[in-house]
Amino acid sequence: MSLAGCGLCKIERPLQRSHLLPRALYKAVMKSYFPHDPAPVWASQSDGTVLYANKQIVKYFLCSQCEDRFSKNGERVIANECFRNSFRFILQQKLMNSELSGKFNTQPYYHPKDLENIDSEKYKYYALSIIWRVTATGWKNADIDYLEGGLSPEYSTQIENYLLGGDPPNDIYITVYVDTNSGSEITPFMSLPSGGLVSEGHFSFFVPGVKFNVYVGEEADKDVSKEFSKQNTQLMFFLHDFKRMREYSEMKHAVTYELRPVGKLAKRQVTKHSKI
Numbered sequence: 294m295s296l297a298g299c300g301l302c303k304i305e306r307p308l309q310r311s312h313l314l315p316r317a318l319y320k321a322v323m324k325s326y327f328p329h330d331p332a333p334v335w336a337s338q339s340d341g342t343v344l345y346a347n348k349q350i351v352k353y354f355l356c357s358q359c360e361d362r363f364s365k366n367g368e369r370v371i372a373n374e375c376f377r378n379s380f381r382f383i384l385q386q387k388l389m390n391s392e393l394s395g396k397f398n399t400q401p402y403y404h405p406k407d408l409e410n411i412d413s414e415k416y417k418y419y420a421l422s423i424i425w426r427v428t429a430t431g432w433k434n435a436d437i438d439y440l441e442g443g444l445s446p447e448y449s450t451q452i453e454n455y456l457l458g459g460d461p462p463n464d465i466y467i468t469v470y471v472d473t474n475s476g477s478e479i480t481p482f483m484s485l486p487s488g489g490l491v492s493e494g495h496f497s498f499f500v501p502g503v504k505f506n507v508y509v510g511e512e513a514d515k516d517v518s519k520e521f522s523k524q525n526t527q528l529m530f531f532l533h534d535f536k537r538m539r540e541y542s543e544m545k546h547a548v549t550y551e552l553r554p555v556g557k558l559a560k561r562q563v564t565k566h567s568k569i
């Protein structure tokens with residue numbers, strides 16, 4: 294533990310070993326594969342690699358109060374409702390039991406106002422907390438180094454205020470895609486954030502069974518900002534067949550065929566393969 298200004302609230306407090314991607318999510322992925330194994334799966338969208346690794350991306354960055362904010366305002370709900378195993382994918386279940394709100398570019402969507410049983414604010418907070426984390430500081434990881442400083446001061450200040458309990462930032466739009474496939478067909482993984490405003494106009498990342506896109510600024514995607522403004526929302530949910538998503542297929546292929554197992558997992562893989 295070291296004492297310095299917290300990355301978010303700026304108050305001088307003991308800093309925690311903060312995770313770029315929440316520990317609760319690592320646990321969700323890890324349990325969905327092999328119960329109790331300490332090696333989670335994570336995928337890197339930038340180079341399509343997937344690793345089983347104990348390595349989590351951490352740095353002394355936030356105070357315990359801010360860690361707690363992140364946990365209770367987003368991470369806990371997302372970790373609970375994302376794909377956990379073949380029998381438990383609460384977000385998918387909730388959407389499938391809800392009425393569609395309308396269509397956007399032929400894609401049916403669910404508007405948060407029509408989803409009484411989904412706390413969409415938590416999804417918004419979570420998405421913005423990840424984008425803020427990856428842009429606000431360096432994490433010493435080659436896949437995401439280029440995202441440091443990837444938000445203009447205007448947006449990073451607005452997002453910081455929001456994460457600290459203030460009003461939501463202007464002109465930020467979030468699409469949340471939820472896999473429609475049945476539990477046994479879902480390959481759960483999480484990815485590091487990728488994209489960025491310069492290259493793609495938005496950031497994106499996966500948690501098990503769910504993909505987030507975060508558009509920053511009205512110009513990022515005019516269709517999105519126009520439709521979302523018309524619908525008076527900053528977030529929409531979509532059900533989507535992930536098998537038809539190119540980047541998902543690439544990562545699934547990598548998870549299935551190119552993974553490099555380590556430790557206990559490696560032993561299990563050998564055992565498993567030796568039966569074939």
Ligand SMILES: [Zn+2]
Nearest residue numbers: 299302356359
């Ligand atoms: Zn703090």
